Amino acid sequence: MSAFRTSGPARFGQYLALVAYLVFLAFPFLWLISTAFKPAVELGSPHPTWIPRAPTLDNFRQAFDEQPLLRAAGNSLLAALAAALVAVLVATPMAYVLARHRSRLTAAATGWVVVSQAFPFVLLIIPLFLVLKNLHLVNSLAGLTAVYVVWSLPFALWMLTGYVRAVPVELEEAAAVDGAGRLRVLVSVTAPLLGPGIVATALFAFITAWNEFFFALVLLKTPEKQTLPVVLTHFLGAEGVADLGPLAAAAFLATLPSLVVFAVIQRRITGGMLAGAVKS
Amino acid sequence: MRGARLLTAAAAALALLLTGCSTTGDRGTDGTDGVVRLRFQSLAWQPESVDANKELVREWNAAHPRIQVDYVQGSWDSVHDQLLTSFEGGEAPDLIHDASDDLADFAYGGYLADLRGLLPARLRADVPERSWRTTTFGDGIYGVPFLQEPRMIMANRSLLKDAGVRVPTAEHPWTWPEFRQVAKDLTAAMGEGRYAVAWPLKEPVSVSLNLGLSAGGRLFHRDPDGRAVLRFEEGDAVVPGTVRAMVDTDRTASRATLGSGGSDTLPGFFGGKYAMVPLGFSYRQQIVRQAPKGFDWTVLPAPAGAGGLTQGVSPQTLSIAEDSPHKKEAAQFLDFFLQPRNTVRLARGDWMLPTSTAALADPALHTAAYGWATGAAVARQLSPAPAPSVRGYPEWKDKVATPAFQEYYSGAIDAAELRKRLVVDGNRVLARYQRR
Numbered sequence: 001m002s003a004f005r006t007s008g009p010a011r012f013g014q015y016l017a018l019v020a021y022l023v024f025l026a027f028p029f030l031w032l033i034s035t036a037f038k039p040a041v042e043l044g045s046p047h048p049t050w051i052p053r054a055p056t057l058d059n060f061r062q063a064f065d066e067q068p069l070l071r072a073a074g075n076s077l078l079a080a081l082a083a084a085l086v087a088v089l090v091a092t093p094m095a096y097v098l099a100r101h102r103s104r105l106t107a108a109a110t111g112w113v114v115v116s117q118a119f120p121f122v123l124l125i126i127p128l129f130l131v132l133k134n135l136h137l138v139n140s141l142a143g144l145t146a147v148y149v150v151w152s153l154p155f156a157l158w159m160l161t162g163y164v165r166a167v168p169v170e171l172e173e174a175a176a177v178d179g180a181g182r183l184r185v186l187v188s189v190t191a192p193l194l195g196p197g198i199v200a201t202a203l204f205a206f207i208t209a210w211n212e213f214f215f216a217l218v219l220l221k222t223p224e225k226q227t228l229p230v231v232l233t234h235f236l237g238a239e240g241v242a243d244l245g246p247l248a249a250a251a252f253l254a255t256l257p258s259l260v261v262f263a264v265i266q267r268r269i270t271g272g273m274l275a276g277a278v279k280s
Numbered sequence: 281m282r283g284a285r286l287l288t289a290a291a292a293a294l295a296l297l298l299t300g301c302s303t304t305g306d307r308g309t310d311g312t313d314g315v316v317r318l319r320f321q322s323l324a325w326q327p328e329s330v331d332a333n334k335e336l337v338r339e340w341n342a343a344h345p346r347i348q349v350d351y352v353q354g355s356w357d358s359v360h361d362q363l364l365t366s367f368e369g370g371e372a373p374d375l376i377h378d379a380s381d382d383l384a385d386f387a388y389g390g391y392l393a394d395l396r397g398l399l400p401a402r403l404r405a406d407v408p409e410r411s412w413r414t415t416t417f418g419d420g421i422y423g424v425p426f427l428q429e430p431r432m433i434m435a436n437r438s439l440l441k442d443a444g445v446r447v448p449t450a451e452h453p454w455t456w457p458e459f460r461q462v463a464k465d466l467t468a469a470m471g472e473g474r475y476a477v478a479w480p481l482k483e484p485v486s487v488s489l490n491l492g493l494s495a496g497g498r499l500f501h502r503d504p505d506g507r508a509v510l511r512f513e514e515g516d517a518v519v520p521g522t523v524r525a526m527v528d529t530d531r532t533a534s535r536a537t538l539g540s541g542g543s544d545t546l547p548g549f550f551g552g553k554y555a556m557v558p559l560g561f562s563y564r565q566q567i568v569r570q571a572p573k574g575f576d577w578t579v580l581p582a583p584a585g586a587g588g589l590t591q592g593v594s595p596q597t598l599s600i601a602e603d604s605p606h607k608k609e610a611a612q613f614l615d616f617f618l619q620p621r622n623t624v625r626l627a628r629g630d631w632m633l634p635t636s637t638a639a640l641a642d643p644a645l646h647t648a649a650y651g652w653a654t655g656a657a658v659a660r661q662l663s664p665a666p667a668p669s670v671r672g673y674p675e676w677k678d679k680v681a682t683p684a685f686q687e688y689y690s691g692a693i694d695a696a697e698l699r700k701r702l703v704v705d706g707n708r709v710l711a712r713y714q715r716r
Binding site for chain 1: 319323325326327330350351352353355356357358361362364365366368369370371379482483542543546547548550551552560563566567571572573
């Protein structure tokens with residue numbers, strides 16, 4: 001423990017660095033909030049301020065008037081929740097196999113998982129589009145969800161494999177000695193211990209899908225199906241011109257679900273990450 | 281057992297979610313009720329413009345129960361990739377809104393319908409030949425150019441007045457040397473830390489090439505055998521040379537804005553730090569919305585040279601997908617959508633100028649307010665941007681021209697090096713696209 005003890009000035013320096021880092025991380029978000037509440041005249045002010053001089057909700061009103069934000073948010077939520085759920089359900093047993101049964105096959109599978117991350121998705125999108133079209137899944141949230149699952153699966157698998165390895169195999173052996181069958185061991189012993197890891201992985205899959213833009217842009221054709229990131233681009237014109245106020249207001253609202261989910265389950269995530277980081 | 285119940289519940293929830301997600305079926309373009317359904321993907325984004333588009337679709341649908349148009353909101357961001365995927369997958373919208381500089385690849389790829397024989401004579405005659413050239417590739421016409429946007433100079437009228445400089449009009453524009461002199465006079469009158477001009481050159485290629493036409497530059501030429509070739513002539517050097525001199529020698533243009541987008545320069549413009557900003561005509565909407573109360577501004581034509589007031593433009597276009605089974609009906613809709621009175625509504629909604637001769641004559645586009653009249657006068661002299669119809673232009677622009685112009689404007693390379701890169705490296709790129 002003494003190795004981590006620091007002197008007063010050093011500790012002050014550490015806190016200072018931490019605060020600076022947090023400010024750096026928070027800057028874009030705070031600026032986004034500030035912009036969302038500024039009237040148009042303040043957005044063009046040569047002397048920008050952090051706190052809007054005449055805060056207004058006009059940007060929010062305009063954003064909701066001009067674009068179907070609620071419907072788009074609902075679509076995003078549905079796709080992201082389904083993607084997170086399916087990714088976890090598929091990745092958990094696969095991760096268990098990869099972690100517990102080491103062989104050339106599992107090593108090759110792990111290697112493929114890593115390699116598959118290297119493909120840029122612009123290369124994949126046209127064949128993917130054709131496959132989904134043949135399955136009648138273009139312009140469908142189910143099709144989009146399937147893409148999100150496939151897209152997040154490798155990383156989810158990689159994360160969960162680490163968590164499974166952190167669960168002592170002796171616990172499973174002890175349960176087996178006590179007479180529990182394979183399924184019972186998995187459900188009653190391993191799964192509860194994997195809880196934080198599963199939550200962290202689901203959160204990763206959720207946020208990945210929630211923020212994804214390009215697949216949604218390409219795969220969804222009708223306005224009724226469009227997701228929030230796609231609708232946000234409707235505030236942008238050619239050559240990057242933007243309707244800045246409503247865009248900031250809508251983008252601020254779009255970040256809230258991720259923040260809420262993080263806030264609610266952050267303790268479980270922290271626990272999960274630590275569990276995954278320690279090898280028995 | 282608790283775990284097993286959880287798993288069962290999760291599976292049930294998944295099934296419910298997927299049921300909720302599942303598609304209700306693709307409407308397609310062939311209605312089973314005999315009604316033709318067309319999908320129209322519009323990139324309109326300014327609220328007034330979206331309203332005008334939707335209103336026109338509603339009017340059409342009310343008057344044509346057998347040909348119904350579904351309005352689909354697209355966005356300029358990533359539209360090329362989105363359309364390419366849709367074309368490849370056979371799922372493209374029937375009616376496509378885009379810009380002429382994005383059409384060449386789609387036209388040569390066989391994704392867009394040749395509109396010759398589909399469009400009514402009225403529409404063909406109403407749009408000037410020079411505008412049709414922006415959407416003509418080979419022998420075919422692959423889009424109707426309908427809105428265009430010249431680059432104008434947004435100017436702080438009070439600062440111009442205080443400096444006592446001549447204010448140009450479309451009839452008597454500044455020449456490029458005069459513009460440089462006016463910038464010197466203005467900067468001297470404005471005082472330390474202020475500049476006559478802010479050049480937002482984040483995307484330097486289109487500005488340099490399109491304004492270059494006014495000085496007689498073209499850069500892209502056609503050999504007698506039809507091949508495109510790059511040549512850097514005297515006229516091509518005027519605009520880049522003027523900008524570089526204003527930044528480096530005269531100190532009348534801000535170096536800080538060279539890497540900025542148009543919107544980024546507006547706060548400095550409003551604050552009196554810059555007297556003039558060359559911007560697209562539609563930026564007037566942002567100025568109207570964001571300018572402080574009482575801000576006195578005006579819209580001036582860009583300087584003229586050997587080529588007069590002309591400058592290159594890449595108009596917004598409407599095309600019909602080659603895969604559409606209802607091209608004739610789609611063309612009927614275009615004819616309605618682009619009636620002069622409707623084009624005026626679209627132009628006002630987007631703060632742009634119509635290509636239609638009849639629409640351009642509408643009194644609503646000739647008011648002094650917000651520079652409409654100046655823009656309308658300039659619109660008569662716009663030309664097709666010389667480059668975008670050339671195959672290989674996008675690669676030349678991204679890999680050769682953008683970095684070369686950026687380095688030149690920042691002072692990292694000289695004019696000889698700029699010329700070498702644009703022409704020698706550029707011709708190598710073009711040659712790959714023109715092999716026979």
